[in-house]
Amino acid sequence: MTMKLSRKEVEHVAFLSRLALNEREAEEFTRQFNQMFEQFEKLNELDTSQVEPTAHVLQMQNILRQDSVRASLPVDEVLANAPDREDGYFSVPRIME
Amino acid sequence: MIMEYEVVIGMEIHAQLLTKSKLFCGCSTEFGAEPNSQCCPICLGFPGSLPMMNRKAVDHIITTALALNCTVARESIFARKNYFYPDLPKAYQISQDDQPLGEKGYLDIMDSSRRIRIRRIHLEEDAGKLVHTEGEPFSLVDYNRGGASLMEIVTEPDIRSAEEAAAYITELRSILRYIGVCDGNMEEGSLRCEPNISLRLRGAKEFGVKVELKNINSIRAVQRGVAYEVERQSQILNEGGTVIQETRRWDEANGVTISMRSKEEAHDYRYFPEADLVRVVVDNAWLNRMAAALPELPQARRERFIAAYGLPAYDAGVLTESKEIGDFFDKVAAISHDYKAVSNWIMGELMRLLNETGQSLEQTHMTPEVLAEIIALVDKGAINLKSAKEVFEESFRTGKAPSKIVADRGMTQISDEAALSGIIEDVIAANSKVAEDFQAGKEAALGFLVGQVMKETRGQANPAIVNKLLREKL
Structure with missing residues (x-):
C-alpha cells in the first residue's frame, strides 16, 4: 500500500491536538489514516464539478436570537471543573508572552 | 549606501460590537464585572451546549460593510478555527473563513487623497482574557469576554506610512462610532489594531518580510509604533541584515517594539464549517433596512459642513469627528446663522469644558437653544465676549438660562x-x-x-x- 500520509504528518496532527502518541499508536494511526484517505480517493472519482460545496446538511437558515441578556452561572459553578483556581480565575500553567 | 524603501502596511482591526449579550449566548457583555461571572455552558464550551447567533451582531456587521463600501454576502457561513490556547475554552474559535459577511470595500483617508481597500469584514467570537503576574508560575483566565461578538476588518496592504496608518484608524473609529457598532475605546480594548509592516525597495514587486505589531492602545501609539518599526527595519536592511517574520509588541513607556518570543508555530488552524450553526442569508429586505438606517457618515458630513455653512476645512474636520458634536452643530446652526461663530463656540468653550469635566454632551446642561441665545446676545451687543464666556460656562454647568444669568449678575453691556x-x-x-x-x-x-x-x-x-x-x- 502506498502511503499518502506520512507518519510525520500524523505526528504533527497529534501535536496540534495535544495528543501524545506512543510508537505503536503512531504506526496504527498512520495506517488507519491512509485507509481513510483511500476511501476518499474512491469518492473523488465522482465528477462533482457541477455541485455546490455543502457547508451544512440542514437546509435551514437564519436561526437567530434577539439581543437580550439572560442569567449566567454562579462563579462557583463556572469554576467547578477547573483543575486549579485563584481569586475567581481559572489558573493555568504560565503562558509566556 | 542608504536605500530608498517603500513602506507597506496592512491593518487588521478587531472591534467589540455593541451588543448587550454575547454572540452565541445570553451572557452579559458589561465591562468590568467580577472575573468569570458572565459565563454559561455555551460560552464555556461545555459538551452538549449549542450556540445560537445574536441577530444584532449580524446587523452591526452588515451596517459596517455598507459604511465601508463592501459587498455584503447574500449567503454566509461560519467556521471553526482550531487552536489550543487557554483563552479559548473550546479549543476552537467560531469565526468565518470563506464567505465572510463583507468583502471588497474601501475607506478614503487624508481628505480623500488616499484610498485604502478593505479586503474583508467578518464576525467571530472574542477570546477570554489572560492575566500574567510577574514571577508567578501560573497565568489566570477570565472568560467574561469569551464568546462576546467581535468584528474583524482587514485591509489590503495599501497603507504607506505611519501617518496614513493613524489616519486610517482615526477615520475608521469615527465611522464605527457614527454607525453605533463599537464604542471605539482603544484603552479598554474594545477597538484593537494590529498593523503588519514590511519594507521593500521602491519599485519592487515582491513584498518584504512582515512584522505584526500588537498592544496598541491609542491612535498616537499606532503612529509611534509604526514609525519605530519602519525605522528599525530600514536600519536592519541598510546594514545588510534580514528582517525576521515575527510578532512584536509596542512598549508605550519606552517607545520601542519588543519581540514576543512566542513559539513560532506555523499557523495551522484547520478551518472547517461549524456544523452547529446554519447559514445566514441576507435578503434584499434585510439589506435595505440596514442601508436605510445608515446615518450620514463623517466624510459626507465634512463636505456638507464646508459647502452648506462655508466653514473652513479645519472646522469641518473637528466638528464632525464625533457624531454627537456634529449633530449639535446642525441644531445650533438651524437657529443661529452666524455659522463661524457657532463653530468657534463649539470648538472653543464647549470642547474645553467637555474635556475639563470628562462629560459627554448629553450629560451636560448645554443645549442648542442656549448656545444660540448666547450668540444672539453677543450679536446685538447686550453682552461682550468676555461676559458671554462666563454665561456659557454657567449655563453648561447649571442649565440656567443665559438671559437670567446676565440679569442676575448685572452683566448687561454698557453701550449707552x-x-x-x-x-x-x-x-x-x-x-x-x-x-x-x-x-x-x-x-x-x-x-x-x-x-x-x-x-x-x-x-x-x-x-x-x-x-x-x-x-x-x-
Whole structure:
C-alpha cells in the first residue's frame, strides 16, 4: 500500500491536538489514516464539478436570537471543573508572552 | 549606501460590537464585572451546549460593510478555527473563513487623497482574557469576554506610512462610532489594531518580510509604533541584515517594539464549517433596512459642513469627528446663522469644558437653544465676549438660562454713550500723561485708556463704543 500520509504528518496532527502518541499508536494511526484517505480517493472519482460545496446538511437558515441578556452561572459553578483556581480565575500553567 | 524603501502596511482591526449579550449566548457583555461571572455552558464550551447567533451582531456587521463600501454576502457561513490556547475554552474559535459577511470595500483617508481597500469584514467570537503576574508560575483566565461578538476588518496592504496608518484608524473609529457598532475605546480594548509592516525597495514587486505589531492602545501609539518599526527595519536592511517574520509588541513607556518570543508555530488552524450553526442569508429586505438606517457618515458630513455653512476645512474636520458634536452643530446652526461663530463656540468653550469635566454632551446642561441665545446676545451687543464666556460656562454647568444669568449678575453691556461719557472723561483726567502721549501720535496709548474704562465698568463697557468715544474726546 502506498502511503499518502506520512507518519510525520500524523505526528504533527497529534501535536496540534495535544495528543501524545506512543510508537505503536503512531504506526496504527498512520495506517488507519491512509485507509481513510483511500476511501476518499474512491469518492473523488465522482465528477462533482457541477455541485455546490455543502457547508451544512440542514437546509435551514437564519436561526437567530434577539439581543437580550439572560442569567449566567454562579462563579462557583463556572469554576467547578477547573483543575486549579485563584481569586475567581481559572489558573493555568504560565503562558509566556 | 542608504536605500530608498517603500513602506507597506496592512491593518487588521478587531472591534467589540455593541451588543448587550454575547454572540452565541445570553451572557452579559458589561465591562468590568467580577472575573468569570458572565459565563454559561455555551460560552464555556461545555459538551452538549449549542450556540445560537445574536441577530444584532449580524446587523452591526452588515451596517459596517455598507459604511465601508463592501459587498455584503447574500449567503454566509461560519467556521471553526482550531487552536489550543487557554483563552479559548473550546479549543476552537467560531469565526468565518470563506464567505465572510463583507468583502471588497474601501475607506478614503487624508481628505480623500488616499484610498485604502478593505479586503474583508467578518464576525467571530472574542477570546477570554489572560492575566500574567510577574514571577508567578501560573497565568489566570477570565472568560467574561469569551464568546462576546467581535468584528474583524482587514485591509489590503495599501497603507504607506505611519501617518496614513493613524489616519486610517482615526477615520475608521469615527465611522464605527457614527454607525453605533463599537464604542471605539482603544484603552479598554474594545477597538484593537494590529498593523503588519514590511519594507521593500521602491519599485519592487515582491513584498518584504512582515512584522505584526500588537498592544496598541491609542491612535498616537499606532503612529509611534509604526514609525519605530519602519525605522528599525530600514536600519536592519541598510546594514545588510534580514528582517525576521515575527510578532512584536509596542512598549508605550519606552517607545520601542519588543519581540514576543512566542513559539513560532506555523499557523495551522484547520478551518472547517461549524456544523452547529446554519447559514445566514441576507435578503434584499434585510439589506435595505440596514442601508436605510445608515446615518450620514463623517466624510459626507465634512463636505456638507464646508459647502452648506462655508466653514473652513479645519472646522469641518473637528466638528464632525464625533457624531454627537456634529449633530449639535446642525441644531445650533438651524437657529443661529452666524455659522463661524457657532463653530468657534463649539470648538472653543464647549470642547474645553467637555474635556475639563470628562462629560459627554448629553450629560451636560448645554443645549442648542442656549448656545444660540448666547450668540444672539453677543450679536446685538447686550453682552461682550468676555461676559458671554462666563454665561456659557454657567449655563453648561447649571442649565440656567443665559438671559437670567446676565440679569442676575448685572452683566448687561454698557453701550449707552451718555452713560460712558462721564467715565471716559474721568479716566482721561486721571491719566493725562497717557492722553497726551496718544495725542502726540502714540497709538498704543489708546489701549491702556480702553483698559482703564473697562476696569471702571467691571468689564461691561462695549469696547467698540469706548474706542470711538475716546478718539472723539481726545
